Amino acid sequence: MLRAFSTSATGMAAQQLMVDTIANNLANINTTGFKRSQVAFQDLLYITLTEPGTEVVSGTNTPTGLEIGSGVQTAATVKVFSNGELENTNKPLDIAILGEGFLQVSMPNGDIRYTRDGSLQLNANGELVTITGYPIEPAISVPIDATSIDIGKDGGVNITDAAGTQSVVGTIQLARFPNPSGLSSEGGNLLAETLASGTATTGTAGESGFGTIQSGFLEKSNVQMITELVNLITAQRAYETNSRAIRAGDEMLRQANQIARF
């Protein structure tokens, strides 16, 4: 049987995964804080038919070997953490992180998740929560008598009460990872720490490598429609070509079968 069939099949599967990834990127083009994924491929192992340096005649060795590869495999899907464009919303509780860092979100079971989506809200108890309703970590409560709220560049949450006095009720802390590409996506704009990502370092916005917080803005997704569409066309064509290789291989086998007809 032709090895080329399975080789081309790995090529088709790879392009299919590429289309799946592009589809998810495009579907999330308007998702706040979404980071696009890119697929990383690597070549599969090789079958060595002739070792390089095999002796052809005494004293003469082949300069190169003959290795036939067996296709392609996916190494990883990698999230690209470049910053998205900022959109002005004029809502004081909408925050965008300019630079590196994630907001920490505390889940009902006590786990911490991480997000770039800064569309914060106040819940019935006056706590700062994400748009899904999970409180941010460390928890910040806004008193009921606050008339206005304002988040500074360092993440400090300032309120003005009915009497007109200003006070700081808490500071939003950011988290950072040695390898953000290693974070696992949990859906709902949340990311979870893994062995690959390393442990989170928390800190104050604007200090030691953390980005600053911009209130009144949201970070849009970093998906570029043109780039994705170009990638989509490329993936589709590559898929087609790999399927054509299977067809050509099939044709070759058909001809081989016809020899026996005499």
Next chain:
Amino acid sequence: MSELTDQVSSSIDALTKEFEIIAHNLANVSTAGFKRRSNAFSQYIETPEAGTETYLPGSIELNSVFDFSQGNIVETGRSLDIALYGKGFFVIETPTGPLYRRNGMFYTNQNGQIMDSQGRIVAGEAGPITIPSDVGIEQVSVSSDGSISADGIPIGKFRLVDFGDNEDKLVPNGENCYAMPDENIQPAVAENIVVKQGYQEASNVKIIDELVDMIMVSRLYEANMKFFTASMEVANTIISAIMA
């Protein structure tokens, strides 16, 4: 008669291998840093007596070498996507010896060391390159000579090597890496190379070229098969003529 069929089966065998190599090139059209293999046929040489070389009639052999030509440079915006422009390789440290690669999609492990997608450490000129924990990935910058700095402070330089004319002796090791089986060949420091951060080197497979080769192989294969069938018929005719 049998001589003819031997020749045909030798070329069919070589064409099948060439077809498999084309299929592998096509499967890797989206693999960053992949280098296509180009195919050439040569005739078998045999030495019936010492000192004289003759070609064994009709028998051909497939020679397949890496085409190390430059792939396109594609922007990704990821700070640890590093593309190489020019001749040279990154070095990956493994327990079984160094591996060489063109694909520069790197990551950091939990200790902040730069590694490849399989978790193998990327060599710097002075050992592994560690990004300090108080510096974010986005603050890492790589200059065009491969020097890496974190928030303005130099932390190392990628080890970039060049095999010169011995490039052809590299063998593929899968997972975007090459190995040098000949221990006597030591690479030199790469001179004519530009390092670009935030870019990937695309595969140098060109779909059109591979398709043209594929059509050529299919047609040659077909022709060989036709020749084979025709020679069978000739043999049949001769046999029946004698028998009659």
